[in-house]
Amino acid sequence: xxxxxxxxxxxxxxxxxxxxxxxxxxxxxxxxxxxxxxxxxxxxxxxxxxxxxxxxxxxxxxxxxxxxxxxxxxxxxxxxxxxxxxxxxxxxxxxxxxxxxxxxxxxxxxxxxxxxxxxxxxxxxxxxxxxxxxxxxxxxxxxxxxxxxxxxxxxxxxxxxxxxxxxxxxxxxxxxxxxxxxxxxxxxxxxxxxxxxxxxxxxxxxxxxxxxxxxxxxxxxxxxxxxxxxxxxxxxxxxxxxxxxxxxxxxxxxxxxxxx
Amino acid sequence: xxxxxxxxxxxxxxxxxxxxxxxxxxxxxxxxxxxxxxxxxxxxxxxxxxxxxxxxxxxxxxxxxxxxxxxxxxxxxxxxxxxxxxxxxxxxxxxxxxxxxxxxxxxxxxxxxxxxxxxxxxxxxxxxxxxxxxxxxxxxxxxxxxxxxxxxxxxxxxxxxxxxxxxxxxxxxxxxxxxxxxxxxxxxxxxxxxxxxxxxxxxxxxxxxxxxxxxxxxxxxxxxxxxxxxxxxxxxxxxxxxxxxxxxxxxxxxxxxxxxxxxxxxxxxxxxxxxxxxxxxxxxxxxxxxxxxxxxxxxxx
Numbered sequence: 001x002x003x004x005x006x007x008x009x010x011x012x013x014x015x016x017x018x019x020x021x022x023x024x025x026x027x028x029x030x031x032x033x034x035x036x037x038x039x040x041x042x043x044x045x046x047x048x049x050x051x052x053x054x055x056x057x058x059x060x061x062x063x064x065x066x067x068x069x070x071x072x073x074x075x076x077x078x079x080x081x082x083x084x085x086x087x088x089x090x091x092x093x094x095x096x097x098x099x100x101x102x103x104x105x106x107x108x109x110x111x112x113x114x115x116x117x118x119x120x121x122x123x124x125x126x127x128x129x130x131x132x133x134x135x136x137x138x139x140x141x142x143x144x145x146x147x148x149x150x151x152x153x154x155x156x157x158x159x160x161x162x163x164x165x166x167x168x169x170x171x172x173x174x175x176x177x178x179x180x181x182x183x184x185x186x187x188x189x190x191x192x193x194x195x196x197x198x199x200x201x202x203x204x205x206x207x208x209x210x211x212x213x214x215x216x217x218x219x220x221x222x223x224x225x226x227x228x229x230x231x232x233x234x235x236x237x238x239x240x241x242x243x244x245x246x247x248x249x250x251x252x253x254x255x256x257x258x259x260x
Numbered sequence: 261x262x263x264x265x266x267x268x269x270x271x272x273x274x275x276x277x278x279x280x281x282x283x284x285x286x287x288x289x290x291x292x293x294x295x296x297x298x299x300x301x302x303x304x305x306x307x308x309x310x311x312x313x314x315x316x317x318x319x320x321x322x323x324x325x326x327x328x329x330x331x332x333x334x335x336x337x338x339x340x341x342x343x344x345x346x347x348x349x350x351x352x353x354x355x356x357x358x359x360x361x362x363x364x365x366x367x368x369x370x371x372x373x374x375x376x377x378x379x380x381x382x383x384x385x386x387x388x389x390x391x392x393x394x395x396x397x398x399x400x401x402x403x404x405x406x407x408x409x410x411x412x413x414x415x416x417x418x419x420x421x422x423x424x425x426x427x428x429x430x431x432x433x434x435x436x437x438x439x440x441x442x443x444x445x446x447x448x449x450x451x452x453x454x455x456x457x458x459x460x461x462x463x464x465x466x467x468x469x470x471x472x473x474x475x476x477x478x479x480x481x482x483x484x485x486x487x488x489x490x491x492x493x494x495x496x497x498x499x500x501x502x503x504x505x506x507x508x509x510x511x512x513x514x515x516x517x518x519x520x521x522x523x524x525x526x527x528x529x530x531x532x533x534x535x536x537x538x539x540x541x542x543x544x545x546x547x548x549x550x551x552x553x554x555x556x557x558x559x560x561x
Binding site for chain 2: 007008010011014015018021022024025026027028029031032033073076077078080081084088089092095096099100101102103104105106107108109110111112113114115116117118119132133135136139194195198199200201204205212215216219223226227230231233234237238241242244
C-alpha cells in the first residue's frame, strides 16, 4: 500500500500520532459531557441543563454583542486603512504594520492592568470597554489576514483600469473594490469574532462577565455542565474558523495563536 | 518585501494624486482613526502601567517595585513561568517541526491545505474550553484516564497529575504544536527542490546538503518559531487559571491575584512592575521572532 511505502511511512505514522493527540481530548470530553452520573447512563442532560439555565441566553448575548462590536470597530478603522495602503499609501505600510502588530508582543495581563487605570470614562462604565479592547487584541490577526489577502490582489491595477474606463470613484469602490476584497475582509472579521468570543484574560481581570467567565463560574457548581458548555463553545469557534478557510484557501496560513 | 509604494509622481514629477494639501488630507483621513484608536486603547494603558510601576503608594518615584521582582514569592513565580515557557517551547517545537517537515516533503498539496486549515483552528483553541476539555480527558475522573486504567495503565498511580507543571506543558502542546506547524511550514516549503538538486549535481551527499544548506537555512526560522512558542506559553493566562486554580505559582496568575486584591505586598504598584517585567521578557522573545520572520520571507516567496 502506498501509505505504507518506505517513503510515506514516516508521514503516515506522524499523521496518525498527531490525529490521536488532537482527537483524544475531543472524544473524551464529548463522552464526559454526555455522562449522567445520577442515572448511571449517557444522555443530553448536561446540554439541556445549560440551554435552559437562566443566564445562558444573557451571557451568550453579551459575548456575541461584544464580538460583533469589536469586528465592527475593525471594519471601520482598520479595513479602509489597509485597502488604502494597497492603493497608494504604500509608504506608510511600515507604520501601520508596526502599530497593528504591537498588541502581539504585549501580554494581555499587562494590557489589562493599564486598561483599568488609563481608559477614558465613557469606556469604563459598561462592558463596551471589552469591545474596544477585543478590537485591540484582534488587531494583529485581522491585519495579517487583510494584508496577506489584499497583497494577492492587484488592487491598484484594477482600480486604475476602472478609473481609466471612466468609472467614478463611488462606482469604482462599489462595483470593483468591494467585490474583490469581500472574502478577505470577511475572513478578518470572522477571525475577530472567534477571538473575541473566546476572550477570557482581559474579561476576568477587568471583572466583567461574559460567556467565558460565566462558564468558569458554572464549573464550580456543575463541572459536567461546564464541560458540556465548553464543547458547545469550541464547536461554535471551530465552525467560525473553518468558515475562514472556506473563504480563503490558504497556501500559507496567516493565523497565529491567541493568548491562551 | 515588495514595495507597493504609490507612484504619487508621474514621470515628469507632476503629482498625479492631487495637490500636496489634498494628499496630506488623504493620509490623515486614512491613518488618524487607526492611530487615535490605538493611542487611546493600547498605548495609553501601556504607558499607564510603565509610569505607575515606578511609583510608590503616594505617587513618588521609586524602584522598589522592581527590586520586589527578585524577592520571594515573586522570584519563584518568575522562575516557574520562564521554566514553563521553555519546557513548552521545547516539547512543542520539536514534534511540530518534524510534522511540518514530513507534511511539506512527503504530502501532497491537498494534504498541506487541510493541515493548514486544521492547524489554524487548533492554534487558536485555547483558554477555558481547552482547559476543561483536558480535565474531561485526563483529570482524575477523566474518560482517557478511565480508559487507560481499564487497559491496565493507572496514570495517577504512577504519579501523573494534570494539575501540575508538566500537565500544563501537555495542555499547551495542544495549541503550540499546530502553531509550530503553521509558522515553520513556509520555511520548509521555501527550501527549494532545485537547491537540493543543484547540490547533488555538484556532488554533495544528502548529509552534506543538510549540513551546509538545509539546516543553516532552516535554523533561523526554527529559532524564531521557538521564540514565538516561548512567548505564547510565557504570557498564557486563561488556560492556566482555569485548570490549576492557582496551585502553580505563575507570574501572570500572580498579577491576577494582585489585581483581585489578594495583596501580599504593600506596594499597590507591584502588579504593574510585574507586568512590565512580563512585557520585557515577551519583547526579548518576540522582537527577534518578528525580525527573523521578515528576513526569512525574502527567500520563502
